[in-house]
Amino acid sequence: MRLLAAVDLGEGLESVVESTRFLQEGLGIPAELLHVVPTPYFEALGRRFPHLRPGLEEALSQVEKEVQKTLADTGLRARVLRGFPAQVVAGEALKSRLVLLGQRGTDALEALARGGLARYLLHRGEVPVLLLPRALKAVRRIAVGLDDSPASLSAFRVAEAWGRALGAEVFGLHLVSGQGGCCFPTYLDPEGLALTEVLAQAKAHLEQLLKATGVVEVSKGDEELDLLRLAKAREADLLVLGSKAKSTWRHRLGRMVEVLSSQSSMPLLVVPEATVW
Structure with missing residues (x-):
């Protein structure tokens, strides 16, 4: 079992990464970063407009590569998946001891999306969730x-x-x-x-x-x-x-x-x- 840090690329990324490093060492449990590329909208566009499908797929593949590189640079194990973020993270949470979520961004869309993910996981009540409005670097x-x-x-x-x-x-x-x-x-x-x-x-x-x-x-x-x-x-x-x-x-x-x-x-x-x- 692992610590699962569900991350986006907003302003809270560094805080979540720092907290994940601290808890991985302090709790002695391996950690993994997870980013979910929200693909359902683009998949629906491809079905509606087949001529756009190749370009959309190319763009999504490029996004995956760039995100994977960014997360790999943190030195933590990381994965990039596709799908509906809340459902994918909830599924991965079942294989985890803890889910870490950032709560720092002020952008309205970012806050709405992250708030929905947090509430979804909390309502399911299957795994502890650590909400991080700031980095957790030491615990006394x-x-x-x-x-x-x-x-x-x-x-x-x-x-x-x-x-x-x-x-x-x-x-x-x-x-x-x-x-x-x-x-x-x-x-x-x-x-x-x-x-x-x-x-x-x-x-x-x-x-x-x-x-x-x-x-x-x-x-x-x-x-x-x-x-x-x-x-x-x-x-x-x-x-x-x-x-x-x-x-x-x-x-x-x-x-x-x-x-x-x-x-x-x-x-x-x-x-x-x-x-x-």
Whole structure:
């Protein structure tokens, strides 16, 4: 099994390549760069206008050669395939332990295409996905967004494995909204406890689930971005979230993953519930 870095040739290429090199060495898992030339449109043109087919095929072949050369120059193993990018990457992801995706480009079309690919992979929920708004060059502290779900606990176990491999500290972060809020933990009584008691009991509850002490911080927070702000305040280099790849019909990934996968300014690792690292 490998680390699979799905790359385009936009401004995020160098960040993904740098992150891939770092994780290949740190995790001790071979990595591969993959670029998918989006050919369905050109194939349809060739069927509609047969006289254009030879020129289109020649152009696509030249593109493949140029891209292959660019990726080979990185020193990493690389492949260039043809097809519909989301489907090809998803198929290759099944043969991988992790998929890395860049999230740095600001061009509207580039952002739309990459966002669609990320959401497609996250909704399938078959392999961990690392979203990279910037390069991941060193990891000293790994923050894990926690609740008491199996998906969250799986994410913490994966983070622990990464921490051992990378020599990083791993800690959990848990948000509790104000009394009566939508995110008040179901295992606590909002009527009988003051906020300080809520935070203390939530911490004890989660550390009991994790079978670890001193690794969870519980804080008041009402919005998904509060978790990102807390992770930054604690100087985390990487934020990890668990995902069931389902919640409600409109929010299949859960609100935390949905919001942070599109708005996080720090590397975000999304771990499906069934993942074992």
